[in-house]
């Protein structure tokens with residue numbers, strides 16, 4: 001039976017009843033909590049939503065107690081930040097969650113006015129949330145995946161309000177023959193520069209034992225997400241699409257509380273495991289749903305994952321979020337080398353042929369019947385790779401594919417609905433022909 005109370009890093013213990021009462025009240029302020037289908041029958045999802053909605057307040061509290069909070073990009077390993085004695089905070093994911101819950105997209109509009117009308121909504125919302133002090137940061141120090149063309153520009157723009165803004169630069173195609181050693185060496189030096197900057201910020205030396213402890217915690221969390229992913233392979237998928245996406249995205253920065261994050265994922269694993277043992281499907285998943293894999297970048301229009309299920313599909317895998325959890329960091333040897341290797345293993349940094357081969361393997365492994373490639377508006381590099389990746393999948397596996405363009409939550413809902421509905425019909429008719 002899942003443990004119901006949640007122990008927080010600040011010493012408080014919140015009962016399930018208190019969390020449910022908090023969410024009931026929050027539903028007045030956050031229409032998204034009423035409109036989105038999150039499975040709040042799962043205790044783990046109640047804990048996760050509670051942690052998400054209290055994150056900024058807890059960060060303010062931690063700073064008031066002397067902690068330093070540093071902004072990171074999704075997929076940057078929280079292990080490194082905690083190992084350096086600072087709390088990582090992901091303004092991209094949490095500013096978007098705020099917009100989805102409130103139904104108010106003004107953060108994106110304000111951020112686009114600062115950055116560019118063509119900035120992706122993730123970057124724009126993060127920019128505005130940092131400028132307004134909603135995400136309280138002492139420094140902003142994301143790793144820049146070479147696939148994300150928007151982050152360096154955002155970093156430069158934020159210097160105006162946050163003088164301690166830097167970025168850790170990752171090489172492209174680090175596993176090309178003849179380049180591997182240089183790429184690793186470059187990345188390790190970038191991580192050392194990050195640690196030196198964190199020492200200046202905290203006034204403390206980085207303790208390598210602390211770093212190893214943080215890496216072990218990070219691996220334990222990643223393993224939990226990998227366990228959840230295994231459940232998506234079942235014929236009766238026991239975990240709904242939006243819940244899976246939330247579990248992956250919202251724990252990306254460990255919601256300012258590593259042990260509470262571990263508790264959330266552990267609780268969800270237990271509950272979903274019990275459902276799987278009973279052959280129960282996740283909330284909203286219909287019998288005999290079409291099994292869909294999502295490529296590209298996770299859409300900001302998170303309601304699309306509910307829509308997919310309403311129209312008779314089920315999510316059985318994702319490329320983007322999966323990149324965050326697929327590899328552990330080596331627990332032996334130099335922690336900086338382990339962290340660098342893990343980051344360089346992210347398939348988005350690889351040539352398109354290598355990345356497509358990874359996707360084809362995943363699509364085979366998950367028993368996928370159709371693929372949706374999401375081109376988040378403003379995500380230039382990933383969108384430009386859509387055609388290539390989709391052609392490889394079609395050639396290798398002959399599956400139906402849909403390329404979608406999405407931007408703000410609930411935008412162009414009717415058109416999206418028609419596209420996904422038509423696509424699922426094609427998936428079902430190819431199933432009948434097979």
Ligand code: SF4
Pocket residue numbers: 092120121122123147148149150151297376378379380382
């Ligand atoms: S959607 Fe693309 S451009 Fe925007 S933050 Fe993500 S990777 Fe970067």
